[in-house]
């Protein structure tokens with residue numbers, strides 16, 4: 080069994096109060112706090128985030144109801160290879176070097192009709208969502224949360240830009256048709272007899288810009304400190320966990336951190352979580368920000384298209400098969 084770990088201290092996982100952002104006030108003090116968190120672990124909680132509690136309760140209860148259904152009923156909703164929407168059974172998501180994650184999921188994205196020009200042109204991962212006819216309650220609950228979380232993602236990108244001495248709307252110019260992915264996760268319990276190699280979600284970094292995570296009171300999310308120690312990020316009522324992904328680290332020339340993390344469900348109860356991976360438009364060119372380079376500290380990475388990078392990671396982890404455009 081995995082050894083238990085201590086909880087992150089308040090300065091390791093700060094709670095950022097988003098009241099000023101939600102109400103449209105001065106975000107400079109918030110940007111300074113965000114910067115501090117992003118220089119160290121790239122993980123923090125947000126409170127007063129503006130997402131109504133009933134929308135959060137609604138999407139969690141729809142997720143529970145979905146995963147309570149017998150797997151035989153859910154297998155016909157299995158995700159397609161092209162758009163990657165629908166039920167992802169246990170055994171598909173596998174981080175390189177680890178056994179497959181124990182979690183199962185339901186995959187949702189920006190819902191684009193097949194007549195959309197990018198979908199028609201075969202732009203990877205762009206397409207319609209999949210809404211099973213035998214679960215009519217799933218769609219309204221998931222869409223209500225998707226809309227709220229996506230709006231929060233856009234608000235947070237403003238704070239991120241200001242924190243890097245960029246104009247507030249800098250990242251929003253790359254959010255015309257952002258590649259936002261929302262995943263309903265169900266983690267089985269891990270018993271004391273569980274294999275030491277088994278993880279709800281094996282250690283990894285996220286791939287894209289920012290992740291907005293709803294977790295339930297079970298907890299189980301853990302992050303790796305710079306010295307290699309793992310600490311837990313317990314459930315804090317009324318908050319979401321926010322963290323940066325690898326493309327964000329790349330924009331900043333490694334000034335901001337995309338931190339390794341994992342999930343171990345140690346409780347003996349089932350765990351549900353709902354991450355939203357907020358990524359930019361497919362064609363956004365991720366290149367070192369002016370505020371993160373100098374003659375002594377030149378850009379470390381060549382510019383890369385956001386979508387191309389994401390597709391390469393999806394191939395490695397989620398058995399995504401479609402070739403990059």
Ligand SMILES: O=C(O)CCC(=O)C(=O)O
Pocket residue numbers: 264280285292294300340341342352353354
């Ligand atoms: O379920 C969680 O709490 C985190 C999952 C995660 O890290 C991921 O899917 O990237």
Ligand SMILES: [Fe+2]
Pocket residue numbers: 283284285340
């Ligand atoms: Fe993650």
